[in-house]
Amino acid sequence: MIEFQLDSTSGVATYLQLVQQVHQALQLGLLEPGDQLPTAQQVVGKLAINPNTVLKAYRDLEREGLARARPGQGTFIVGTLPRTDPATQARFLESMAKWLRSARAAGLGTDDIEAIYRTAVRNCFAEGVA
Amino acid sequence: MTAVMETAGLGKQYGKRWALHDCSLAIPEGKVVGLVGPNGAGKTTLLQLAAGLLTPTAGTIEVLGGHPGSGPEQLGRVGFVAQDTPAYSRMSVSQHLRMGALLNSHWDDELAFRRIEALDIDPRQRAGSLSGGQRAQLALTLAIAKRPEVLLLDEPVASLDPLARREFLQVLMEVVAEHGVSVVLSSHLVADLERVCDYLVVLVASHIQVADDVAELLATHHRISGPRRDSRSLPADQHVIEESHTDRQTTLLIRTEQPILDPAWTTRPVTLEDIVLAYMGQARDQERARKSGLGVLR
Known part of the structure; x- marks a missing residue:
């Protein structure tokens, strides 16, 4: 339980x-x-x-x-959900880390990055709905 | 749909002052209703009218389709816990339960003793020596064991410490899950109400400001901010509840059924507390405007 x-x-x-x-x-x-x-x-x-x-x-x-x-x-x-494949997770973590490093190098701070992330998630999932 | 409480133009006057004025409400059955508002807004008056402890000066009120206080049958359908959860301090807990059994036709003795045992309260103890939390639980037990269809609770947790408050609400929610009883609960602790209520009534200065399903309130209210602009220039479907402006920025709390299309706005979701505060603020501003208007007339 x-x-x-x-x-x-x-x-x-x-x-x-x-x-x-x-x-x-x-x-x-x-x-x-x-x-x-x-x-x-x-x-x-x-x-x-x-x-x-x-x-x-x-x-x-x-x-x-x-x-x-x-x-x-x-x-x-009664149902199952696909367990997230650890290799897939690792792959996306790596590409995210790469993106974060380049954002930091461009002078963006945590707040900027979080704002970009939130906007991107919102836009991406809004597309899915529409 | 049966209404657990239905009022039309309901009012209660004390001397020259209206404690409750022109109150029209229809609360559906099977809900846990939060009744919020500042002190003196009329929450206690509304609950006492519903319990049949007061009679209206104006308008009508029906509870479960009957007239409050009209007879033993109606009284048996309504459980009421008054503010500060009173008990007879010199009587023991078991004497309270015995009194409940003698005074109520649908009394569930097994339920009453099971609750007291689950709460770890010694039935021989005098009510006067119980802690605040235990006394509140005793008052709730008495109200539940009469097996009402609706429970009216007037600020039951206001004087309790956070742990006792949580325990009280846990028991209350268990009862709702077990017996499907409707609940109307007044409080100004919005964080508590946010957890337990699925319907909210905001009462300010003896008037109903808003009454609706919590899910509906959360889905239709938004906080939007953007470059400074006049709130009168908004689309007709967007109702401004709260506004604040700086020299450059405008922030609004609006109610709308429609999507917000203007790309200039950044939209944020709101909490129930934001909504409650916005409606209370709106009522205060209206009251001020009304008073200053009167001042000019004089």
Whole structure:
């Protein structure tokens, strides 16, 4: 059984944090098909959040085909996510490091770089939506 | 959709002062509703009207489709925890539970004792010797064990330390998950409300400023900043809640259902606290404008 944590300063909606933590646990192999997720009551008893938030997160996971609710028993993992290949991760880390070095050499500071990163992520994922 | 609380033109007057004025609300069932606003805004008045402890001066209020305080049947459907979570200090915890059993027709004794045990409170202890957190938990237990359909809580955590506050909210949320009870909770600790509430009512100076689903509020409010400009030049769908200007820059908190297309704006998401503060500030400015307007007339 996994345990959810909340980061109240992240600005990420609470239900989304729960969804992301299940994704991460699946990618890391901490969760596998057949595993039970904590009940809404267990989650709210620990985090003091609205039970509807938990149910909303679980509904999202069901829509993605990752979890299924069994009446009277709870919500169980039924799907898998591709585990991120370590070699792929290393390759992108290397190209990112190279990019960062050239940005620094051009005189950009941490704040500039973070602003560029945020804008690029936003633009990139906005394209995906449109 | 059944409303847990529905008011129309509701008002309560004390002498010449309106503690609550022209309040029209329809809160859907099954929500955890946060009622926020500065001290003296009318939060307690609204909750006491809903509980049937007060009668309206103007307008109407219905709770779960019935009239508050109209009889034992209606009283049994509503659980109310007053400000400062009062208890009878010379009575023991178990005497409180016995009193609850005698006074309420749907009393769940098993639930009451299970809760007290889970909280590690000795039932023989006098209520007067409980800590603030324990007394709040006792008051909550009494309200829950009568198995109401809606729980009204007036600033239940205001006087508690952070740990006791968290524990109180944990128990409250467990109850919501277990029994599906609707909750209306007043507080000015917005950070707490952000975790537990899915519906928010902002009440300032005896008026409702905004009442909506939290998800809807977060999706439709944005903070935008850009080169200085007049906020009156915005598209008609963008409603300014808060604005501030420097000689070069303009920052606005706006509400809009539409995407923000103007590339001059940098858009940032807002927290529930930002939204609450913006509406409180807006109400304060309106009040000031109204008063200075009156001053001119004199």
